[in-house]
Amino acid sequence: MDGELVYNSSLKIFSALLLKLSIPSAKTDSNFTAIMRVLLTGGSGFIAAHTLDVLLKHGHSVVTTVRTQEKANKIKEAYPDTPKDKLDFALVEDIAQPGAFDKAVISEPPFEAVLHTASPFHFNVTDVQKQLLDPAIIGTTGILKSIKASAPSVKRVVITSSFAAIVDGPKGLRPGYTYSEADWNPITHEEALKDPSSGYRGSKTFAEKAAWEFVEKEKPNFTITTMNPPLVLGPIVHYLNSLDALNTSNQRIRDVTLGKFKEEIPETGVFLWVDVRDLALAHVKAAEQEDAANKRFFVVADYFSNKGIVEAVRKNFPEYKDQLPGPDVPGGTRPEEIYKFDNSQSKSILGLQFRSFDEAITDTVKSLKAVGA
Template sequence: MPKPTSEQTILVTGAAGFVAAHVMNSFLEKGYKIRGTVRTEKSADSVRKSHSKYADRLSFVFVQDIAASGAFDEAVKGVDGVIHTASPFILNVEDSERDLLIPAIKGTTGVLEALAKNNPDATRVVITSSFASIIDMSQGYRPGYTYSEADWNPATYDEAKADNGGFAYCASKCFAERAAFDYVEKNKPTFSVATICPPMTYGPIAHTVASMDKLNTSSADIWRFMNGTTEEVPLTDFCGFVDVRDLADAHLRAFETPEAANQRFLVTGGNYSYQKVCDVLNALPGLGEGKVPVGKPGTTPEGEVYKYDTSRAKEVLGMRFRGLEECVMDTAESLLGLEKAMAMA
């Protein structure tokens, strides 16, 4: 018989991050204990602050460099499972191999190697991958095509190594995810792996934020429309979104569902565009006249774009996804509340 959740400890890597904060909430609400990896005591304090309700079920271990040999050896000892959210999310780098590819790949395989070496009792590792590991960027908006878990980003290592932007980041997610499944196939560990592949991830903020100019990437993506710094509605690079609360729930379900073993899951609330985001924001009171760009309400400048098949997540994990309006409204409310709290501090 499996241990009750109150007796299980889950290791969450990158615990101070936007997604990790919601992942921890999902597990903590179910009664699990959390051991989070952070780089500094300051980061640990920030997680204690944002998750003070669960302080008695939180502990931390320091991992300075996720790509370092043996980085997770101590962290994995005694845990019942691992949620690996830590991976570099940088869209402009000087050296893609050093700053993106190696940390993403070695950070992922390092967790698996550490678990195999130090903890034979752990049951599952859930890895935060990305729609970036699925999409073929060379195909653009690809009207009429439906992406699913059967698709893999076809970028080569040499192509990614030569790029210093979004292409290299997308490739890094693919290489890391492939490396995880290759490790399982080759080494047949006692634990299983599941990967979660979200597109752009929006939603309320649950982690500690130092200032409004230090928001996580996706929150800043919404905030720029709300604070007046983006005056025109831009084209949308990636045309899918997921609410971070649904993404967190997917991690929990992938950990708890036996049938999720060694599978990948595409999770998304569907298509969106920046025009649709601005339409929602402009319908909300309290944002200030003229701050949010208007664009051409009700239109989609990109025209027809690819679709998504999320049937596996729905059938195996029982997922249901929030719509764009709820997601954007809750994100906006969270950001306005954060700005107000900071002004009063």
């Protein structure tokens, strides 16, 4: 299905659904087992790699999708003592293709939960519709269709969305306003096509809206839960072997260590962050806990700034002192007046205790050094 058609169809009825974040039509299972068979999509991605680690530590049996056998081999090498019945792989080369997940959702023993993290997040695109909107929208609706058709045992689906689906960018810093799970980005399809940055925000917004609409219209045997993190920082997985393959969020930490902030610290952009390990735990807990069903979670730790990254590196890694900007170098600070955030639901329902910014930056730099930073 064409991504624009999905979006337009979704928009027609979605205004009536914005307040229906707990959707009663989907069924829940009060006897949901503690140890699950889980399908994790996008297994080699930054968030998914940490989520896989949490799933295995919690004792779950995981099949993760990858685009190539080479990626599967790298993940398997990172878990040499994990048997096939606890960690296996399914090849899904292009999530934007119709029926991409039809085979992946079929398993013996059958899946009980699906964690869908696979979605593009990069700005090196020439066609926003084909490279950002379609993979996100069609990938999300496609896996939900496949689950409904071929995996009736699945009771929980957790989807990685974004703060991009919450924030109203054109309204700027909005001093005094508090963002929460009740907010939606009002971006239009036309606005999303303007540039890759807008395309990314649109892709996350339209894909999440399409997911909620699917549950409302199709009334499947599973519930959905969405994760809406802001900038995701934290250590890279140890089997990532290239600094050029970093997730977009961590590139700014890499650039600090490489001396790219020495003359001027870039503006921060998004001023909210979360550690990838806390976000990964949130995904798993959302699948494990019945009271997380049919809810959005604004998973955010606190405010930060690019200047704060520089100061954390300066404090903990004196070997980088020659790469760091001096105290008078301009840029990178956080404004005094900025929107507030409400992450209380992530704490009260998922029980999250967020890591500190200093810990996140320190552990990230250590992981970068391990691959040559």
